[in-house]
Amino acid sequence: DAGVTQSPTHLIKTRGQQVTLRCSPKSGHDTVSWYQQALGQGPQFIFQYYEEEERQRGNFPDRFSGHQFPNYSSELNVNALLLGDSALYLCASSLNGKEEQYFGPGTRLTVT
Amino acid sequence: SQQGEEDPQALSIQEGENATMNCSYKTSINNLQWYRQNSGRGLVHLILIRSNEREKHSGRLRVTLDTSKKSSSLLITASRAADTASYFCATEYNQGGKLIFGQGTELSVKP
Numbered sequence: 454d455a456g457v458t459q460s461p462t463h464l465i466k467t468r469g470q471q472v473t474l475r476c477s478p479k480s481g482h483d484t485v486s487w488y489q490q491a492l493g494q495g496p497q498f499i500f501q502y503y504e505e506e507e508r509q510r511g512n513f514p515d516r517f518s519g520h521q522f523p524n525y526s527s528e529l530n531v532n533a534l535l536l537g538d539s540a541l542y543l544c545a546s547s548l549n550g551k552e553e554q555y556f557g558p559g560t561r562l563t564v565t
Numbered sequence: 566s567q568q569g570e571e572d573p574q575a576l577s578i579q580e581g582e583n584a585t586m587n588c589s590y591k592t593s594i595n596n597l598q599w600y601r602q603n604s605g606r607g608l609v610h611l612i613l614i615r616s617n618e619r620e621k622h623s624g625r626l627r628v629t630l631d632t633s634k635k636s637s638s639l640l641i642t643a644s645r646a647a648d649t650a651s652y653f654c655a656t657e658y659n660q661g662g663k664l665i666f667g668q669g670t671e672l673s674v675k676p
Binding site: 457484486488490492493494495496497498501509511541543545547548549550551552553554555556557558559561 | 595596598600605606607608609610613653655657660661662663664665666667668669
C-alpha cells in the first residue's frame, strides 16, 4: 500500500517563473492538504481540497492555487515566484472527516 | 501566523535519558497531534490526543494535554540516537481540518 507520494523531490526555479508540484494521496484517501515549511519553521497550511473543490485556505496570496483530480491526486501551482517562496512543500492526505493526516516526503523548492 | 509555541527550541541529551517537549496553543481545539521530522523531510505522525483526553501512551511516548492551560507535553522515555529529529505539535480545530503547527523542538540524542 503506497503512502503519499510527491514529485518532484527537488526543484530550482528563477524569480518570476511558475511552478507545479504534484501529490498522490495514500490509497483510500480523498482529501489533500498542502503545507509550506520554511527553513527552521513549522509547516504552514496553504489549502485543502476535497471533492475537487478548495475547502479551506490559509493565509497565502492568490499566486498559490491548486487543483484536485477525480482520482484524488492534487497539484499546487505557484505563479510569479519570489525568493521567499523557497521552502519545503508538503502534501498530506486524509479520509474526509478523519483526524489523522499522512504526509508525503515533500518537494524542496529553491527560487533563485 | 503559527498557533503554538514549543519549548525548548533545542534539546540535547544522552542515550537512555528522557526527553520532554512542551507545546502551548492559543484557542480551543478539537485535538492536538505530535509529529516527527527527520532532516527536513516528511512528517511522521506520532500520536493524537483529543480535547477530552488528558493523557495517552504509545510505546515510549507519553503525551499529556491540559486544556485549561492550553498546553501539552511529549515525553520520550529511554531515548535512542534514532530519536534525533525535530518534533512538532499541531492543533486541529475541526476534525479533518487544517493543522496549525508550532515551530518545533530540535532533539539531539547523543550515543
